[in-house]
Amino acid sequence: MKQRSTKAGPIGVFDSGYGGLTILEKIREVLPEYDYIYLGDNARAPYGTRSFELVYKFTLEAVKFLFDQGCHMVILACNTASAKALRSIQQRDLPLIDSNRRVLGVIRPTVEAVGDLTKSGYVGVMATSGTIISKSYPLEVAKLFPEISVFGQACPMWVPLVENHEFDKPGADYFVKKDINRLLSQNDKIDAIILGCTHYPLLLSKIRAYTPNHIRIIPQGDYIARSLKDYLARHPEMEANCAKHGDCTFLTTESVDKFKESAELFLGIPIEVKQVVLD
Known part of the structure; x- marks a missing residue:
């Protein structure tokens, strides 16, 4: 040491x-x-x-x-x-x-806030493939809020869109809309979505445009x-x-x-x- x-x-x-x-x-x-x-x-x-x-x-x-x-x-x-x-x-x-x-x-502090951000008890997580595969969010949520159900959706194109300065361009709409629809199709009771990647706040305006108004979007910062x-x-x-x-x-x-x-x-x-x- x-x-x-x-x-x-x-x-x-x-x-x-x-x-x-x-x-x-x-x-x-x-x-x-x-x-x-x-x-x-x-x-x-x-x-x-x-x-x-x-x-x-x-x-x-x-x-x-x-x-x-x-x-x-x-x-x-x-x-x-x-x-x-x-x-x-x-x-x-x-x-x-x-x-x-x-x-x-950044995962634990985000999860600690989840209990106050969902009323239905159904939460979505949009993240990279690696984060989704790791099941880190469902595992951490289960430790603190076992009554909350978590649904994950990998968004493999979102980081490249941000890194290549395409996050505010029309081409981003297709991928954002597609992945949000895939997440919400898993359960219609989802009322909060964690943006489980620190790149995603750059896409926030487009994410909100394709997410129903009653669903709370949770950037991590x-x-x-x-x-x-x-x-x-x-x-x-x-x-x-x-x-x-x-x-x-x-x-x-x-x-x-x-x-x-x-x-x-x-x-x-x-x-x-x-x-x-x-x-």
Whole structure:
């Protein structure tokens, strides 16, 4: 086990691509005083169709990298990484790396909010194939709300639409409408839909256009941000290890210019970006 660093550091936010920027944006709205490092493994995205073993390998490399940058806490702002790698990293790797550091995911905080968001007790999840296959959402919901039924629908084209800046184009309508109809055909009592991928908020206007008005759409950002604020309040020892200068650093494993263009589209502000290599 490595010796614990006592120097305060930034909060790490990791995603396979750009979707985690929607989480980072909400976190910074709620907790603007903290420092952050955002790392996008864009060169190896998307993770959604990759094996459990490869997602775990890539995610662990990213977590170790962020720890080396001084992070005491890393948020996996990626549902696929949370579904396929989080538990292994928490249980197997953290005790060997540094048991005082933390890696948190986005699935549990989202699930914790579900009980207040459905009246019928029937909830849909739209996510990548990897997240749906993992059954992470039904398993987590069953732990907290065994009375709630969960129905999943993989949306394999949604991430490519976002990553290729087609999310607001007419071509996206076909895929969004088709996948929503497939989900709702599973059960007509569904009254809440979790967007189980951090890319999907970019498609929110189209999702709402093809979803009946009585169904609540649940993007994750607000719930993750509130959960992190609560976590830091309950763990003052971890909060003390988080630097507070209001700084944010953006890193990518792909082209700086490509990341900068896409990230600025997501965030609506100019940013500086640095390219890094994970191994």
